[in-house]
Amino acid sequence: xSYLYNNAQQIISINENVAGTSLPSPKTFEYDDRxxxxxxxxxxxxxxxxxxxxxxxxSKGKDYTAPDTFSYVIANKLTNIHIGVQSADNQYxxxxxxxxxxxxxxxxxxxxIDYYYxxxxxxxxxxxxxxxxxxxxxxxxxxxxxxxxxxxxxxQNDTWRYTIxxxxxxxxxxxxSGNVSRWFVRGVGIAEGxxxxxxxxxxxxxxxxxxxxxxxxxxxxxxxAYRDDNGTETLVARYLYDAFGNRRTDSNYCYxxxxxxxxxxxxxxxxxxYLSDAELYLYAYRVYxxxxxxxxxxxxxxxxxxxxxxxxxxxxxxxxxxxxKGCPRRVIVWGTL
Numbered sequence: 168x169s170y171l172y173n174n175a176q177q178i179i180s181i182n183e184n185v186a187g188t189s190l191p192s193p194k195t196f197e198y199d200d201r202x203x204x205x206x207x208x209x210x211x212x213x214x215x216x217x218x219x220x221x222x223x224x225x226s227k228g229k230d231y232t233a234p235d236t237f238s239y240v241i242a243n244k245l246t247n248i249h250i251g252v253q254s255a256d257n258q259y260x261x262x263x264x265x266x267x268x269x270x271x272x273x274x275x276x277x278x279x280i281d282y283y284y285x286x287x288x289x290x291x292x293x294x295x296x297x298x299x300x301x302x303x304x305x306x307x308x309x310x311x312x313x314x315x316x317x318x319x320x321x322x323q324n325d326t327w328r329y330t331i332x333x334x335x336x337x338x339x340x341x342x343x344s345g346n347v348s349r350w351f352v353r354g355v356g357i358a359e360g361x362x363x364x365x366x367x368x369x370x371x372x373x374x375x376x377x378x379x380x381x382x383x384x385x386x387x388x389x390x391x392a393y394r395d396d397n398g399t400e401t402l403v404a405r406y407l408y409d410a411f412g413n414r415r416t417d418s419n420y421c422y423x424x425x426x427x428x429x430x431x432x433x434x435x436x437x438x439x440x441y442l443s444d445a446e447l448y449l450y451a452y453r454v455y456x457x458x459x460x461x462x463x464x465x466x467x468x469x470x471x472x473x474x475x476x477x478x479x480x481x482x483x484x485x486x487x488x489x490x491x492k493g494c495p496r497r498v499i500v501w502g503t504l
Contacts, residue, residue: 170385175202183384196410207410214409224460237459245459257458264288267456267463280445287316288464290454293445306444318449335451336360340433346371349433360451361438362387369430379403379430387438394430403427411479412436412448412457455479 171180175198182193194209203222206215215228221243228234233251240246242265248257253274260269266288272278276297283292293308311320320329328348331339336359340349349369356363362383370376382391392403404427407420414435415421423431435441436457439448448455453462460479 168384173198177202178385181385183390204410245461248459259459265465266290282463284464285312287312289316290463293442293447295444308442308445316452318451321449351433356383356438357385357387364389364432364434364438367430367433377430379432381432381434383438389432389435389438392430392432394427401427403430404432406435408436411460412455 169182170178173179177198178196180193180195194207196204196208197206199205199218201218201222203218204216206213208214213230215226215234217225219225219239221239223239223243223245224237226234226236229252233254235251236249237245238247238249244261244265245259247259249255250257255273257273258269258271259267260271262268262284264284266284267282269282270278270280272280276299278295278297280296281294282290283294285291289310289312291310291312295306297304306324309320309322309325310318313319315335317332317335318330319332320327322328327343329341330337331341331347336353338351338353339347342348348371349367351364352366352368353363354365362385364381364383364387366381367379368376369379378395380393380395381389382393384390388408389404389406391405394401394403401424402422403424405420405422407415407417409415433440436448439450439455441448446456446458447463448457453464453466455461456463462479
């Protein structure tokens, strides 16, 4: 893997081709005069971005297709994404505290996702409704936190798993019975909890555990996951992301082994957990929406960093990462918020 930078220390070219992959190489990036990403290009395919004066994304254009356009109201709240290629709209609604409360998608299955928060504005429930034939399906997630605001439990349709921490870093998971079902082996990353994942160990029986090894890039994205099967490497997953964390859908670049569904990596973009049905990444203090390229909640340090409380660190998406609450923000490191 190799990287080229401009004079502002922003990455302008990435070569991440590694053995056993067919990832496009290199990927190139261009920036506007405010250091905002304006174009990314890979494998003869490009996407372009424009922004308003408050650093909100106004458009996302793809080669040979109608661009997606974004609309906002006061306080930089995103209210609508018009999906150009589908000629459809994603509508966003907020509660009185400024948290995203509902996402209504004008897709073929009429998806509605509702979000609920606790008194500390931490996301505690996600409910997704969509059409299946003539009926309305319902899926949900619930989240629990401890007194230190660490996420200690997550359920999918009331099947719970619990997280064990070392400080602020998840190191293991247990099931409802208290059995440790997954261990996380961590090393030295680019920031606390980012880019430090080495492997996952799954299973209860020490004689039948499975070890999945991670290969991450410069910002902590999981690119490859391999399982060691008695000295034989089995490809579990391969991922490629755009600059804002959306997974590429082309099977040449992204792949999940359907025979390894129990061993798929827990952490992907910037070493964070992805809820695929809700299309969200779970960070330590907030939840990130890669489609919008924004946080679903206001910045926990309020206006100390920016007048735009929902924006992601668009420069750090490519180069570095946003530091956690209470830390200096001059050096941006994407992934710990």
